[in-house]
Amino acid sequence: MKIKFQKFHGASNDFVIIDGHFLEKITSAAIKRICDRKRGVGADGLIFVSKPKGKNVIFKFFNSDGNEADFCGNGLRCATMFCKLNYGISDVLFKTNSGICSTKFVSRKKILVEVPVNIKAQKIRFSGKTLFFCDTGVPHTVIIVKNLKDIDVEKKGKIIRWHDFFSPAGTNVDFVEIISENKIFLRTYERGVEGETDACGSGACASALSLAIFANLQFPIDVITKSSDTLRIYLPEGKNKDNTDKLFLEGPAEFSFRGEVEI
Numbered sequence: 001m002k003i004k005f006q007k008f009h010g011a012s013n014d015f016v017i018i019d020g021h022f023l024e025k026i027t028s029a030a031i032k033r034i035c036d037r038k039r040g041v042g043a044d045g046l047i048f049v050s051k052p053k054g055k056n057v058i059f060k061f062f063n064s065d066g067n068e069a070d071f072c073g074n075g076l077r078c079a080t081m082f083c084k085l086n087y088g089i090s091d092v093l094f095k096t097n098s099g100i101c102s103t104k105f106v107s108r109k110k111i112l113v114e115v116p117v118n119i120k121a122q123k124i125r126f127s128g129k130t131l132f133f134c135d136t137g138v139p140h141t142v143i144i145v146k147n148l149k150d151i152d153v154e155k156k157g158k159i160i161r162w163h164d165f166f167s168p169a170g171t172n173v174d175f176v177e178i179i180s181e182n183k184i185f186l187r188t189y190e191r192g193v194e195g196e197t198d199a200c201g202s203g204a205c206a207s208a209l210s211l212a213i214f215a216n217l218q219f220p221i222d223v224i225t226k227s228s229d230t231l232r233i234y235l236p237e238g239k240n241k242d243n244t245d246k247l248f249l250e251g252p253a254e255f256s257f258r259g260e261v262e263i
Helices: 020-025 028-035 073-087 153-161 201-214
Strands: 002-010 013-019 045-049 057-063 091-096 099-107 110-116 119-126 129-135 139-144 172-180 183-190 195-197 221-224 230-234 246-251 254-262
Touching: 002 073, 013 020, 013 073, 020 045, 020 057, 028 045, 045 073, 057 073, 073 091, 073 099, 073 110, 073 201, 073 246, 073 254, 110 201, 119 139, 119 201, 129 201, 139 201, 153 172, 153 183, 153 195, 172 201, 183 201, 201 221, 201 230, 201 246
Parallel strands: 013 045, 057 091, 139 172, 183 221
Antiparallel strands: 002 013, 002 254, 045 057, 091 099, 099 110, 110 246, 119 129, 129 139, 172 183, 183 195, 221 230, 230 246
8 A cells, every 4th residue: 555655854853744544554564664764765753643623633753663752852843844734734732642732833944842841850870970861752861071073972872772771761862062051062862763863852952951950051052963953942931940841942844755655
């Protein structure tokens, strides 16, 4: 059976988006094959978006390994653009596994996404070092480094991602270099992709919040990605870094192409 898809990317973090009524028809193995960059369409993840019938749009996200994840910040921006192009709506309420998240399409360069803070940023001791842990829809471990461009993210990230300390769920791993009091450089090893991606929206939020709390960075915080794009992280009005239950992620999304794929 052939199904139609559309391809988007948010700061080079790329996704295949498929109509949600195919959710029960596509297996984990098929998702993995579609996301394969040599044998399929190629993507960091696959998103199912259901056409809105009521107030909420259903958002289901799967990493390129075929496993479902609760949330994806860059994926939500791409899904927002999908809704703008296909349904003509700019303000969307997405029902994710991490709760209802509002999004707003302003322009291709400026899409706003609400990101949940499920576990507040906290210090952890890991292998004799102080790191930070935060759940912004999905779990993230944040590590402050110097000379980030020289870090072997694949090697170091893989060790931490699979370490027994974080079992059974595992963790995404964010390596962060502080540039100024409101700007950081971020590279992320993503759980489920099992490698470094060009950008990570939930990782940008987890890193920004961790460094605001423990390194005195000031919101809004600009996050420079591996792809050299900028993601901006805001606090909601009336909230502070110590009591917020959500953040706002601002960044770009681009439509790449559409096609059909055999499943």
